[in-house]
Amino acid sequence: MTLLKRFLVPWLLILTLGCQLDDGRPLRVATNLWPGYEPLYLAQYLGVFGKNVEVIQLSSATEVMRAMAHGNLDVAALTLDEVISLMAQGVELEPILVMDYSRGGDAVVTLNDQFESLSGLRVGVENTALGAIVLTEALQQQGIATADIEVVSVSPDDHERALSDGVVDAVVTFEPRLTRLLAMGGKVLFDTRQAPELVVDVLVARKASVASQPGKIKHLVEGYFEARKYMTSHHSESEVFFSKRLKLEKKQLQQAFQGLYLPTLEDSKNWFTGQPSPYQKSFQRVLEVMLSHELVEGDPQAENPPAWLLEVSG
Incomplete structure:
Protein backbone atom coordinates (compact mmCIF):
# COMPACT_ATOMS: atom_id res chain seq x y z
CA MET A 1 0.00 0.00 0.00
CA THR A 2 1.46 3.38 -1.00
CA LEU A 3 2.01 6.17 1.51
CA LEU A 4 -0.73 8.26 -0.07
CA LYS A 5 -3.31 5.47 -0.10
CA ARG A 6 -2.71 4.74 3.60
CA PHE A 7 -4.46 8.01 4.36
CA LEU A 8 -7.40 7.54 2.03
CA VAL A 9 -9.71 5.29 4.07
CA PRO A 10 -10.12 7.62 7.08
CA TRP A 11 -10.44 10.58 4.79
CA LEU A 12 -13.10 8.98 2.67
CA LEU A 13 -15.18 8.57 5.80
CA ILE A 14 -14.74 12.24 6.63
CA LEU A 15 -15.40 13.39 3.10
CA THR A 16 -18.86 11.85 2.71
CA LEU A 17 -20.90 14.81 1.59
CA GLY A 18 -24.40 13.42 1.67
CA CYS A 19 -26.51 11.41 -0.69
CA GLN A 20 -29.33 13.79 -1.59
CA LEU A 21 -27.94 14.37 -5.09
CA ASP A 22 -29.38 14.41 -8.58
CA ASP A 23 -29.78 11.05 -10.31
CA GLY A 24 -28.44 10.27 -13.76
CA ARG A 25 -25.12 10.87 -15.43
CA PRO A 26 -22.21 12.53 -13.64
CA LEU A 27 -21.50 16.22 -13.96
CA ARG A 28 -18.93 16.56 -16.77
CA VAL A 29 -16.03 18.82 -15.79
CA ALA A 30 -12.94 19.53 -17.91
CA THR A 31 -9.69 21.45 -17.58
CA ASN A 32 -6.37 21.73 -19.33
CA LEU A 33 -3.13 21.05 -17.41
CA TRP A 34 -2.53 23.86 -14.89
CA PRO A 35 -1.44 23.66 -11.22
CA GLY A 36 -4.39 25.76 -10.06
CA TYR A 37 -6.81 23.09 -11.30
CA GLU A 38 -5.09 20.20 -9.52
CA PRO A 39 -7.34 20.17 -6.41
CA LEU A 40 -10.15 18.97 -8.69
CA TYR A 41 -8.10 15.92 -9.68
CA LEU A 42 -7.06 15.30 -6.08
CA ALA A 43 -10.72 15.36 -5.04
CA GLN A 44 -11.53 12.85 -7.77
CA TYR A 45 -8.61 10.61 -6.73
CA LEU A 46 -9.71 10.71 -3.09
CA GLY A 47 -13.18 9.60 -4.13
CA VAL A 48 -14.84 12.75 -2.83
CA PHE A 49 -16.99 13.19 -5.92
CA GLY A 50 -18.12 9.58 -6.10
CA LYS A 51 -20.18 8.97 -9.24
CA ASN A 52 -21.65 12.46 -9.24
CA VAL A 53 -18.75 14.31 -10.89
CA GLU A 54 -16.30 13.30 -13.61
CA VAL A 55 -13.21 15.47 -14.12
CA ILE A 56 -11.26 15.03 -17.35
CA GLN A 57 -8.11 16.67 -18.64
CA LEU A 58 -8.02 17.90 -22.23
CA SER A 59 -4.88 18.78 -24.17
CA SER A 60 -5.33 22.56 -24.15
CA ALA A 61 -7.59 25.40 -23.12
CA THR A 62 -8.67 25.59 -26.75
CA GLU A 63 -9.98 22.02 -26.54
CA VAL A 64 -11.82 22.78 -23.29
CA MET A 65 -13.47 25.82 -24.87
CA ARG A 66 -14.45 23.84 -27.96
CA ALA A 67 -16.02 21.09 -25.85
CA MET A 68 -17.92 23.68 -23.80
CA ALA A 69 -19.13 25.49 -26.92
CA HIS A 70 -20.37 22.21 -28.43
CA GLY A 71 -22.34 21.32 -25.31
CA ASN A 72 -20.16 18.36 -24.35
CA LEU A 73 -19.41 19.69 -20.85
CA ASP A 74 -21.36 20.98 -17.87
CA VAL A 75 -18.47 22.73 -16.14
CA ALA A 76 -15.07 24.01 -17.21
CA ALA A 77 -12.06 25.61 -15.56
CA LEU A 78 -11.06 28.58 -17.68
CA THR A 79 -9.30 31.91 -17.54
CA LEU A 80 -11.54 34.94 -17.43
CA ASP A 81 -10.79 35.91 -21.02
CA GLU A 82 -11.77 32.41 -22.17
CA VAL A 83 -15.06 32.73 -20.30
CA ILE A 84 -15.67 36.06 -22.05
CA SER A 85 -14.88 34.54 -25.45
CA LEU A 86 -17.42 31.75 -24.93
CA MET A 87 -20.10 34.12 -23.65
CA ALA A 88 -19.53 36.37 -26.66
CA GLN A 89 -20.30 33.31 -28.82
CA GLY A 90 -23.64 32.94 -27.07
CA VAL A 91 -22.72 30.21 -24.57
CA GLU A 92 -24.69 30.94 -21.38
CA LEU A 93 -22.37 30.50 -18.40
CA GLU A 94 -22.47 31.13 -14.67
CA PRO A 95 -19.40 31.39 -12.42
CA ILE A 96 -19.11 28.84 -9.62
CA LEU A 97 -15.88 29.81 -7.88
CA VAL A 98 -12.58 31.58 -8.43
CA MET A 99 -9.82 28.97 -8.59
CA ASP A 100 -6.59 30.97 -8.66
CA TYR A 101 -4.84 34.19 -9.50
CA SER A 102 -1.69 33.97 -11.60
CA ARG A 103 1.15 35.79 -9.86
CA GLY A 104 4.09 34.70 -11.97
CA GLY A 105 2.53 31.50 -13.30
CA ALA A 195 0.28 42.40 -13.65
CA PRO A 196 -1.05 40.38 -10.67
CA GLU A 197 -4.76 40.29 -11.58
CA LEU A 198 -4.41 40.03 -15.33
CA VAL A 199 -4.93 36.25 -15.38
CA VAL A 200 -7.69 34.82 -13.18
CA ASP A 201 -8.93 31.23 -13.40
CA VAL A 202 -12.58 30.53 -12.67
CA LEU A 203 -14.82 27.48 -12.61
CA VAL A 204 -17.89 28.12 -14.73
CA ALA A 205 -20.98 26.06 -15.52
CA ARG A 206 -23.62 26.14 -18.19
CA LYS A 207 -26.68 27.94 -16.86
CA ALA A 208 -28.80 24.97 -17.91
CA SER A 209 -26.60 22.62 -15.85
CA VAL A 210 -26.83 24.85 -12.78
CA ALA A 211 -30.62 24.89 -13.12
CA SER A 212 -31.01 21.15 -13.74
CA GLN A 213 -28.28 19.75 -11.47
CA PRO A 214 -27.87 22.12 -8.51
CA GLY A 215 -27.11 19.25 -6.12
CA LYS A 216 -24.16 18.11 -8.18
CA ILE A 217 -22.88 21.66 -8.63
CA LYS A 218 -22.95 22.10 -4.85
CA HIS A 219 -21.26 18.71 -4.42
CA LEU A 220 -18.52 19.78 -6.84
CA VAL A 221 -17.73 22.96 -4.90
CA GLU A 222 -17.82 21.23 -1.52
CA GLY A 223 -15.62 18.42 -2.80
CA TYR A 224 -13.11 20.87 -4.22
CA PHE A 225 -12.67 22.54 -0.83
CA GLU A 226 -12.46 19.18 0.93
CA ALA A 227 -9.49 18.44 -1.33
CA ARG A 228 -8.02 21.81 -0.39
CA LYS A 229 -8.28 20.83 3.28
CA TYR A 230 -6.54 17.55 2.49
CA MET A 231 -3.73 19.51 0.81
CA THR A 232 -3.13 21.30 4.11
CA SER A 233 -3.44 18.34 6.47
CA HIS A 234 -1.60 15.89 4.18
CA HIS A 235 0.81 18.20 2.42
CA SER A 236 3.47 15.62 1.54
CA GLU A 237 0.98 13.12 0.15
CA SER A 238 -0.65 15.84 -1.95
CA GLU A 239 2.75 16.86 -3.33
CA VAL A 240 3.41 13.27 -4.41
CA PHE A 241 0.10 13.19 -6.28
CA PHE A 242 0.65 16.57 -7.96
CA SER A 243 4.26 15.77 -8.89
CA LYS A 244 3.16 12.67 -10.78
CA ARG A 245 0.37 14.47 -12.61
CA LEU A 246 2.38 17.59 -13.49
CA LYS A 247 5.61 15.62 -14.12
CA LEU A 248 7.60 17.92 -11.85
CA GLU A 249 10.19 17.20 -9.17
CA LYS A 250 9.34 18.36 -5.64
CA LYS A 251 11.34 21.59 -5.84
CA GLN A 252 9.92 22.34 -9.29
CA LEU A 253 6.39 21.68 -8.01
CA GLN A 254 6.85 24.13 -5.16
CA GLN A 255 8.16 26.71 -7.61
CA ALA A 256 5.14 26.19 -9.86
CA PHE A 257 2.67 26.77 -7.02
CA GLN A 258 4.55 29.89 -5.93
CA GLY A 259 3.38 31.48 -9.18
CA LEU A 260 -0.28 31.46 -8.19
CA TYR A 261 -2.62 32.12 -5.29
CA LEU A 262 -5.40 29.67 -4.44
CA PRO A 263 -8.23 31.63 -2.81
CA THR A 264 -10.06 30.35 0.24
CA LEU A 265 -13.80 29.67 0.17
CA GLU A 266 -14.32 33.02 1.88
CA ASP A 267 -12.14 34.74 -0.75
CA SER A 268 -14.24 33.18 -3.49
CA LYS A 269 -17.51 34.26 -1.88
CA ASN A 270 -16.21 37.81 -1.42
CA TRP A 271 -15.13 37.93 -5.06
CA PHE A 272 -18.74 37.34 -6.11
CA THR A 273 -20.35 39.69 -3.57
CA GLY A 274 -21.62 43.20 -4.32
CA GLN A 275 -22.90 45.17 -7.28
CA PRO A 276 -20.57 45.42 -9.01
CA SER A 277 -18.64 42.58 -7.39
CA PRO A 278 -14.86 42.23 -7.73
CA TYR A 279 -15.63 39.49 -10.26
CA GLN A 280 -17.74 41.84 -12.36
CA LYS A 281 -15.05 44.53 -12.18
CA SER A 282 -12.33 42.09 -13.30
CA PHE A 283 -14.62 40.76 -16.03
CA GLN A 284 -15.17 44.28 -17.35
CA ARG A 285 -11.47 45.13 -17.24
CA VAL A 286 -10.49 42.05 -19.24
CA LEU A 287 -13.41 42.60 -21.65
CA GLU A 288 -12.24 46.16 -22.34
CA VAL A 289 -8.71 44.92 -23.09
CA MET A 290 -10.09 42.27 -25.43
CA LEU A 291 -12.38 44.75 -27.21
CA SER A 292 -9.57 47.27 -27.64
CA HIS A 293 -7.44 44.63 -29.37
CA GLU A 294 -10.37 43.19 -31.36
CA LEU A 295 -10.05 39.84 -29.59
CA VAL A 296 -13.80 39.55 -29.08
CA GLU A 297 -17.04 40.96 -30.44
CA GLY A 298 -20.21 41.84 -28.58
CA ASP A 299 -20.80 42.93 -25.01
CA PRO A 300 -21.26 39.91 -22.70
CA GLN A 301 -22.38 40.80 -19.17
CA ALA A 302 -20.99 39.25 -15.98
CA GLU A 303 -23.43 37.91 -13.42
CA ASN A 304 -22.66 36.76 -9.90
CA PRO A 305 -23.48 33.12 -9.01
CA PRO A 306 -26.93 32.30 -7.64
CA ALA A 307 -27.29 33.18 -3.95
CA TRP A 308 -27.65 29.54 -2.86
CA LEU A 309 -24.22 28.72 -4.28
CA LEU A 310 -22.60 31.41 -2.13
CA GLU A 311 -23.97 29.60 0.93
CA VAL A 312 -21.94 26.45 0.22
CA SER A 313 -19.69 25.49 3.13
CA GLY A 314 -16.21 24.14 2.70
Missing part, protein backbone atom coordinates in the same frame (compact mmCIF):
# COMPACT_ATOMS: atom_id res chain seq x y z
CA ASP A 106 2.17 32.95 -16.82
CA ALA A 107 5.28 34.33 -18.48
CA VAL A 108 7.23 35.14 -21.62
CA VAL A 109 10.41 33.03 -21.59
CA THR A 110 13.52 32.72 -23.74
CA LEU A 111 16.43 30.27 -23.69
CA ASN A 112 18.84 32.99 -24.84
CA ASP A 113 20.16 34.90 -21.84
CA GLN A 114 21.41 37.67 -24.15
CA PHE A 115 17.86 38.89 -24.80
CA GLU A 116 16.73 41.74 -22.53
CA SER A 117 13.44 42.60 -24.24
CA LEU A 118 11.02 41.26 -26.85
CA SER A 119 12.01 43.75 -29.54
CA GLY A 120 12.83 41.99 -32.81
CA LEU A 121 12.11 38.50 -31.48
CA ARG A 122 10.05 35.65 -32.91
CA VAL A 123 7.54 35.00 -30.15
CA GLY A 124 5.56 31.77 -29.96
CA VAL A 125 2.05 32.00 -28.55
CA GLU A 126 -1.02 29.77 -28.46
CA ASN A 127 -3.85 31.06 -30.62
CA THR A 128 -6.03 32.09 -27.67
CA ALA A 129 -7.13 35.37 -26.14
CA LEU A 130 -5.07 34.59 -23.02
CA GLY A 131 -1.86 34.31 -24.98
CA ALA A 132 -2.67 37.56 -26.77
CA ILE A 133 -3.49 39.35 -23.52
CA VAL A 134 -0.27 38.27 -21.77
CA LEU A 135 1.82 39.15 -24.82
CA THR A 136 0.06 42.51 -25.24
CA GLU A 137 0.68 43.38 -21.58
CA ALA A 138 4.35 42.41 -21.91
CA LEU A 139 4.77 44.55 -25.01
CA GLN A 140 3.03 47.52 -23.41
CA GLN A 141 5.17 47.35 -20.29
CA GLN A 142 8.31 47.20 -22.42
CA GLY A 143 7.14 49.97 -24.75
CA ILE A 144 7.30 47.74 -27.83
CA ALA A 145 4.86 47.73 -30.74
CA THR A 146 3.39 44.48 -32.06
CA ALA A 147 4.95 45.32 -35.42
CA ASP A 148 8.39 45.08 -33.77
CA ILE A 149 8.05 41.33 -33.14
CA GLU A 150 7.13 38.29 -35.23
CA VAL A 151 4.22 36.35 -33.75
CA VAL A 152 4.37 32.58 -34.36
CA SER A 153 1.49 30.22 -33.50
CA VAL A 154 2.80 27.51 -31.16
CA SER A 155 0.65 25.07 -29.17
CA PRO A 156 1.50 24.59 -25.48
CA ASP A 157 2.71 21.03 -26.08
CA ASP A 158 5.37 22.42 -28.44
CA HIS A 159 6.75 25.23 -26.24
CA GLU A 160 9.90 23.39 -25.16
CA ARG A 161 10.63 21.95 -28.60
CA ALA A 162 10.01 25.24 -30.43
CA LEU A 163 12.45 27.06 -28.16
CA SER A 164 15.16 24.39 -28.05
CA ASP A 165 15.00 23.87 -31.84
CA GLY A 166 15.22 27.61 -32.50
CA VAL A 167 11.82 27.82 -34.19
CA VAL A 168 11.08 30.83 -31.96
CA ASP A 169 13.17 33.09 -29.71
CA ALA A 170 10.62 33.27 -26.88
CA VAL A 171 7.27 31.78 -25.92
CA VAL A 172 4.24 32.93 -23.97
CA THR A 173 3.94 30.00 -21.58
CA PHE A 174 2.48 28.93 -18.25
CA GLU A 175 2.91 26.35 -15.51
CA PRO A 176 3.96 23.58 -15.41
CA ARG A 177 5.76 24.23 -18.72
CA LEU A 178 7.22 27.44 -17.31
CA THR A 179 9.08 25.57 -14.57
CA ARG A 180 10.37 23.01 -17.09
CA LEU A 181 11.68 25.79 -19.32
CA LEU A 182 13.39 27.49 -16.39
CA ALA A 183 15.05 24.16 -15.56
CA MET A 184 16.38 24.16 -19.14
CA GLY A 185 18.05 27.51 -18.47
CA GLY A 186 15.14 29.71 -19.46
CA LYS A 187 15.06 33.43 -18.74
CA VAL A 188 11.85 35.30 -17.90
CA LEU A 189 11.30 38.45 -19.97
CA PHE A 190 7.87 39.12 -18.43
CA ASP A 191 5.55 37.41 -15.96
CA THR A 192 2.24 38.07 -14.26
CA ARG A 193 3.86 39.30 -11.05
CA GLN A 194 4.07 42.52 -13.05
Whole structure:
Protein backbone atom coordinates (compact mmCIF):
# COMPACT_ATOMS: atom_id res chain seq x y z
CA MET A 1 0.00 0.00 0.00
CA THR A 2 1.46 3.38 -1.00
CA LEU A 3 2.01 6.17 1.51
CA LEU A 4 -0.73 8.26 -0.07
CA LYS A 5 -3.31 5.47 -0.10
CA ARG A 6 -2.71 4.74 3.60
CA PHE A 7 -4.46 8.01 4.36
CA LEU A 8 -7.40 7.54 2.03
CA VAL A 9 -9.71 5.29 4.07
CA PRO A 10 -10.12 7.62 7.08
CA TRP A 11 -10.44 10.58 4.79
CA LEU A 12 -13.10 8.98 2.67
CA LEU A 13 -15.18 8.57 5.80
CA ILE A 14 -14.74 12.24 6.63
CA LEU A 15 -15.40 13.39 3.10
CA THR A 16 -18.86 11.85 2.71
CA LEU A 17 -20.90 14.81 1.59
CA GLY A 18 -24.40 13.42 1.67
CA CYS A 19 -26.51 11.41 -0.69
CA GLN A 20 -29.33 13.79 -1.59
CA LEU A 21 -27.94 14.37 -5.09
CA ASP A 22 -29.38 14.41 -8.58
CA ASP A 23 -29.78 11.05 -10.31
CA GLY A 24 -28.44 10.27 -13.76
CA ARG A 25 -25.12 10.87 -15.43
CA PRO A 26 -22.21 12.53 -13.64
CA LEU A 27 -21.50 16.22 -13.96
CA ARG A 28 -18.93 16.56 -16.77
CA VAL A 29 -16.03 18.82 -15.79
CA ALA A 30 -12.94 19.53 -17.91
CA THR A 31 -9.69 21.45 -17.58
CA ASN A 32 -6.37 21.73 -19.33
CA LEU A 33 -3.13 21.05 -17.41
CA TRP A 34 -2.53 23.86 -14.89
CA PRO A 35 -1.44 23.66 -11.22
CA GLY A 36 -4.39 25.76 -10.06
CA TYR A 37 -6.81 23.09 -11.30
CA GLU A 38 -5.09 20.20 -9.52
CA PRO A 39 -7.34 20.17 -6.41
CA LEU A 40 -10.15 18.97 -8.69
CA TYR A 41 -8.10 15.92 -9.68
CA LEU A 42 -7.06 15.30 -6.08
CA ALA A 43 -10.72 15.36 -5.04
CA GLN A 44 -11.53 12.85 -7.77
CA TYR A 45 -8.61 10.61 -6.73
CA LEU A 46 -9.71 10.71 -3.09
CA GLY A 47 -13.18 9.60 -4.13
CA VAL A 48 -14.84 12.75 -2.83
CA PHE A 49 -16.99 13.19 -5.92
CA GLY A 50 -18.12 9.58 -6.10
CA LYS A 51 -20.18 8.97 -9.24
CA ASN A 52 -21.65 12.46 -9.24
CA VAL A 53 -18.75 14.31 -10.89
CA GLU A 54 -16.30 13.30 -13.61
CA VAL A 55 -13.21 15.47 -14.12
CA ILE A 56 -11.26 15.03 -17.35
CA GLN A 57 -8.11 16.67 -18.64
CA LEU A 58 -8.02 17.90 -22.23
CA SER A 59 -4.88 18.78 -24.17
CA SER A 60 -5.33 22.56 -24.15
CA ALA A 61 -7.59 25.40 -23.12
CA THR A 62 -8.67 25.59 -26.75
CA GLU A 63 -9.98 22.02 -26.54
CA VAL A 64 -11.82 22.78 -23.29
CA MET A 65 -13.47 25.82 -24.87
CA ARG A 66 -14.45 23.84 -27.96
CA ALA A 67 -16.02 21.09 -25.85
CA MET A 68 -17.92 23.68 -23.80
CA ALA A 69 -19.13 25.49 -26.92
CA HIS A 70 -20.37 22.21 -28.43
CA GLY A 71 -22.34 21.32 -25.31
CA ASN A 72 -20.16 18.36 -24.35
CA LEU A 73 -19.41 19.69 -20.85
CA ASP A 74 -21.36 20.98 -17.87
CA VAL A 75 -18.47 22.73 -16.14
CA ALA A 76 -15.07 24.01 -17.21
CA ALA A 77 -12.06 25.61 -15.56
CA LEU A 78 -11.06 28.58 -17.68
CA THR A 79 -9.30 31.91 -17.54
CA LEU A 80 -11.54 34.94 -17.43
CA ASP A 81 -10.79 35.91 -21.02
CA GLU A 82 -11.77 32.41 -22.17
CA VAL A 83 -15.06 32.73 -20.30
CA ILE A 84 -15.67 36.06 -22.05
CA SER A 85 -14.88 34.54 -25.45
CA LEU A 86 -17.42 31.75 -24.93
CA MET A 87 -20.10 34.12 -23.65
CA ALA A 88 -19.53 36.37 -26.66
CA GLN A 89 -20.30 33.31 -28.82
CA GLY A 90 -23.64 32.94 -27.07
CA VAL A 91 -22.72 30.21 -24.57
CA GLU A 92 -24.69 30.94 -21.38
CA LEU A 93 -22.37 30.50 -18.40
CA GLU A 94 -22.47 31.13 -14.67
CA PRO A 95 -19.40 31.39 -12.42
CA ILE A 96 -19.11 28.84 -9.62
CA LEU A 97 -15.88 29.81 -7.88
CA VAL A 98 -12.58 31.58 -8.43
CA MET A 99 -9.82 28.97 -8.59
CA ASP A 100 -6.59 30.97 -8.66
CA TYR A 101 -4.84 34.19 -9.50
CA SER A 102 -1.69 33.97 -11.60
CA ARG A 103 1.15 35.79 -9.86
CA GLY A 104 4.09 34.70 -11.97
CA GLY A 105 2.53 31.50 -13.30
CA ASP A 106 2.17 32.95 -16.82
CA ALA A 107 5.28 34.33 -18.48
CA VAL A 108 7.23 35.14 -21.62
CA VAL A 109 10.41 33.03 -21.59
CA THR A 110 13.52 32.72 -23.74
CA LEU A 111 16.43 30.27 -23.69
CA ASN A 112 18.84 32.99 -24.84
CA ASP A 113 20.16 34.90 -21.84
CA GLN A 114 21.41 37.67 -24.15
CA PHE A 115 17.86 38.89 -24.80
CA GLU A 116 16.73 41.74 -22.53
CA SER A 117 13.44 42.60 -24.24
CA LEU A 118 11.02 41.26 -26.85
CA SER A 119 12.01 43.75 -29.54
CA GLY A 120 12.83 41.99 -32.81
CA LEU A 121 12.11 38.50 -31.48
CA ARG A 122 10.05 35.65 -32.91
CA VAL A 123 7.54 35.00 -30.15
CA GLY A 124 5.56 31.77 -29.96
CA VAL A 125 2.05 32.00 -28.55
CA GLU A 126 -1.02 29.77 -28.46
CA ASN A 127 -3.85 31.06 -30.62
CA THR A 128 -6.03 32.09 -27.67
CA ALA A 129 -7.13 35.37 -26.14
CA LEU A 130 -5.07 34.59 -23.02
CA GLY A 131 -1.86 34.31 -24.98
CA ALA A 132 -2.67 37.56 -26.77
CA ILE A 133 -3.49 39.35 -23.52
CA VAL A 134 -0.27 38.27 -21.77
CA LEU A 135 1.82 39.15 -24.82
CA THR A 136 0.06 42.51 -25.24
CA GLU A 137 0.68 43.38 -21.58
CA ALA A 138 4.35 42.41 -21.91
CA LEU A 139 4.77 44.55 -25.01
CA GLN A 140 3.03 47.52 -23.41
CA GLN A 141 5.17 47.35 -20.29
CA GLN A 142 8.31 47.20 -22.42
CA GLY A 143 7.14 49.97 -24.75
CA ILE A 144 7.30 47.74 -27.83
CA ALA A 145 4.86 47.73 -30.74
CA THR A 146 3.39 44.48 -32.06
CA ALA A 147 4.95 45.32 -35.42
CA ASP A 148 8.39 45.08 -33.77
CA ILE A 149 8.05 41.33 -33.14
CA GLU A 150 7.13 38.29 -35.23
CA VAL A 151 4.22 36.35 -33.75
CA VAL A 152 4.37 32.58 -34.36
CA SER A 153 1.49 30.22 -33.50
CA VAL A 154 2.80 27.51 -31.16
CA SER A 155 0.65 25.07 -29.17
CA PRO A 156 1.50 24.59 -25.48
CA ASP A 157 2.71 21.03 -26.08
CA ASP A 158 5.37 22.42 -28.44
CA HIS A 159 6.75 25.23 -26.24
CA GLU A 160 9.90 23.39 -25.16
CA ARG A 161 10.63 21.95 -28.60
CA ALA A 162 10.01 25.24 -30.43
CA LEU A 163 12.45 27.06 -28.16
CA SER A 164 15.16 24.39 -28.05
CA ASP A 165 15.00 23.87 -31.84
CA GLY A 166 15.22 27.61 -32.50
CA VAL A 167 11.82 27.82 -34.19
CA VAL A 168 11.08 30.83 -31.96
CA ASP A 169 13.17 33.09 -29.71
CA ALA A 170 10.62 33.27 -26.88
CA VAL A 171 7.27 31.78 -25.92
CA VAL A 172 4.24 32.93 -23.97
CA THR A 173 3.94 30.00 -21.58
CA PHE A 174 2.48 28.93 -18.25
CA GLU A 175 2.91 26.35 -15.51
CA PRO A 176 3.96 23.58 -15.41
CA ARG A 177 5.76 24.23 -18.72
CA LEU A 178 7.22 27.44 -17.31
CA THR A 179 9.08 25.57 -14.57
CA ARG A 180 10.37 23.01 -17.09
CA LEU A 181 11.68 25.79 -19.32
CA LEU A 182 13.39 27.49 -16.39
CA ALA A 183 15.05 24.16 -15.56
CA MET A 184 16.38 24.16 -19.14
CA GLY A 185 18.05 27.51 -18.47
CA GLY A 186 15.14 29.71 -19.46
CA LYS A 187 15.06 33.43 -18.74
CA VAL A 188 11.85 35.30 -17.90
CA LEU A 189 11.30 38.45 -19.97
CA PHE A 190 7.87 39.12 -18.43
CA ASP A 191 5.55 37.41 -15.96
CA THR A 192 2.24 38.07 -14.26
CA ARG A 193 3.86 39.30 -11.05
CA GLN A 194 4.07 42.52 -13.05
CA ALA A 195 0.28 42.40 -13.65
CA PRO A 196 -1.05 40.38 -10.67
CA GLU A 197 -4.76 40.29 -11.58
CA LEU A 198 -4.41 40.03 -15.33
CA VAL A 199 -4.93 36.25 -15.38
CA VAL A 200 -7.69 34.82 -13.18
CA ASP A 201 -8.93 31.23 -13.40
CA VAL A 202 -12.58 30.53 -12.67
CA LEU A 203 -14.82 27.48 -12.61
CA VAL A 204 -17.89 28.12 -14.73
CA ALA A 205 -20.98 26.06 -15.52
CA ARG A 206 -23.62 26.14 -18.19
CA LYS A 207 -26.68 27.94 -16.86
CA ALA A 208 -28.80 24.97 -17.91
CA SER A 209 -26.60 22.62 -15.85
CA VAL A 210 -26.83 24.85 -12.78
CA ALA A 211 -30.62 24.89 -13.12
CA SER A 212 -31.01 21.15 -13.74
CA GLN A 213 -28.28 19.75 -11.47
CA PRO A 214 -27.87 22.12 -8.51
CA GLY A 215 -27.11 19.25 -6.12
CA LYS A 216 -24.16 18.11 -8.18
CA ILE A 217 -22.88 21.66 -8.63
CA LYS A 218 -22.95 22.10 -4.85
CA HIS A 219 -21.26 18.71 -4.42
CA LEU A 220 -18.52 19.78 -6.84
CA VAL A 221 -17.73 22.96 -4.90
CA GLU A 222 -17.82 21.23 -1.52
CA GLY A 223 -15.62 18.42 -2.80
CA TYR A 224 -13.11 20.87 -4.22
CA PHE A 225 -12.67 22.54 -0.83
CA GLU A 226 -12.46 19.18 0.93
CA ALA A 227 -9.49 18.44 -1.33
CA ARG A 228 -8.02 21.81 -0.39
CA LYS A 229 -8.28 20.83 3.28
CA TYR A 230 -6.54 17.55 2.49
CA MET A 231 -3.73 19.51 0.81
CA THR A 232 -3.13 21.30 4.11
CA SER A 233 -3.44 18.34 6.47
CA HIS A 234 -1.60 15.89 4.18
CA HIS A 235 0.81 18.20 2.42
CA SER A 236 3.47 15.62 1.54
CA GLU A 237 0.98 13.12 0.15
CA SER A 238 -0.65 15.84 -1.95
CA GLU A 239 2.75 16.86 -3.33
CA VAL A 240 3.41 13.27 -4.41
CA PHE A 241 0.10 13.19 -6.28
CA PHE A 242 0.65 16.57 -7.96
CA SER A 243 4.26 15.77 -8.89
CA LYS A 244 3.16 12.67 -10.78
CA ARG A 245 0.37 14.47 -12.61
CA LEU A 246 2.38 17.59 -13.49
CA LYS A 247 5.61 15.62 -14.12
CA LEU A 248 7.60 17.92 -11.85
CA GLU A 249 10.19 17.20 -9.17
CA LYS A 250 9.34 18.36 -5.64
CA LYS A 251 11.34 21.59 -5.84
CA GLN A 252 9.92 22.34 -9.29
CA LEU A 253 6.39 21.68 -8.01
CA GLN A 254 6.85 24.13 -5.16
CA GLN A 255 8.16 26.71 -7.61
CA ALA A 256 5.14 26.19 -9.86
CA PHE A 257 2.67 26.77 -7.02
CA GLN A 258 4.55 29.89 -5.93
CA GLY A 259 3.38 31.48 -9.18
CA LEU A 260 -0.28 31.46 -8.19
CA TYR A 261 -2.62 32.12 -5.29
CA LEU A 262 -5.40 29.67 -4.44
CA PRO A 263 -8.23 31.63 -2.81
CA THR A 264 -10.06 30.35 0.24
CA LEU A 265 -13.80 29.67 0.17
CA GLU A 266 -14.32 33.02 1.88
CA ASP A 267 -12.14 34.74 -0.75
CA SER A 268 -14.24 33.18 -3.49
CA LYS A 269 -17.51 34.26 -1.88
CA ASN A 270 -16.21 37.81 -1.42
CA TRP A 271 -15.13 37.93 -5.06
CA PHE A 272 -18.74 37.34 -6.11
CA THR A 273 -20.35 39.69 -3.57
CA GLY A 274 -21.62 43.20 -4.32
CA GLN A 275 -22.90 45.17 -7.28
CA PRO A 276 -20.57 45.42 -9.01
CA SER A 277 -18.64 42.58 -7.39
CA PRO A 278 -14.86 42.23 -7.73
CA TYR A 279 -15.63 39.49 -10.26
CA GLN A 280 -17.74 41.84 -12.36
CA LYS A 281 -15.05 44.53 -12.18
CA SER A 282 -12.33 42.09 -13.30
CA PHE A 283 -14.62 40.76 -16.03
CA GLN A 284 -15.17 44.28 -17.35
CA ARG A 285 -11.47 45.13 -17.24
CA VAL A 286 -10.49 42.05 -19.24
CA LEU A 287 -13.41 42.60 -21.65
CA GLU A 288 -12.24 46.16 -22.34
CA VAL A 289 -8.71 44.92 -23.09
CA MET A 290 -10.09 42.27 -25.43
CA LEU A 291 -12.38 44.75 -27.21
CA SER A 292 -9.57 47.27 -27.64
CA HIS A 293 -7.44 44.63 -29.37
CA GLU A 294 -10.37 43.19 -31.36
CA LEU A 295 -10.05 39.84 -29.59
CA VAL A 296 -13.80 39.55 -29.08
CA GLU A 297 -17.04 40.96 -30.44
CA GLY A 298 -20.21 41.84 -28.58
CA ASP A 299 -20.80 42.93 -25.01
CA PRO A 300 -21.26 39.91 -22.70
CA GLN A 301 -22.38 40.80 -19.17
CA ALA A 302 -20.99 39.25 -15.98
CA GLU A 303 -23.43 37.91 -13.42
CA ASN A 304 -22.66 36.76 -9.90
CA PRO A 305 -23.48 33.12 -9.01
CA PRO A 306 -26.93 32.30 -7.64
CA ALA A 307 -27.29 33.18 -3.95
CA TRP A 308 -27.65 29.54 -2.86
CA LEU A 309 -24.22 28.72 -4.28
CA LEU A 310 -22.60 31.41 -2.13
CA GLU A 311 -23.97 29.60 0.93
CA VAL A 312 -21.94 26.45 0.22
CA SER A 313 -19.69 25.49 3.13
CA GLY A 314 -16.21 24.14 2.70
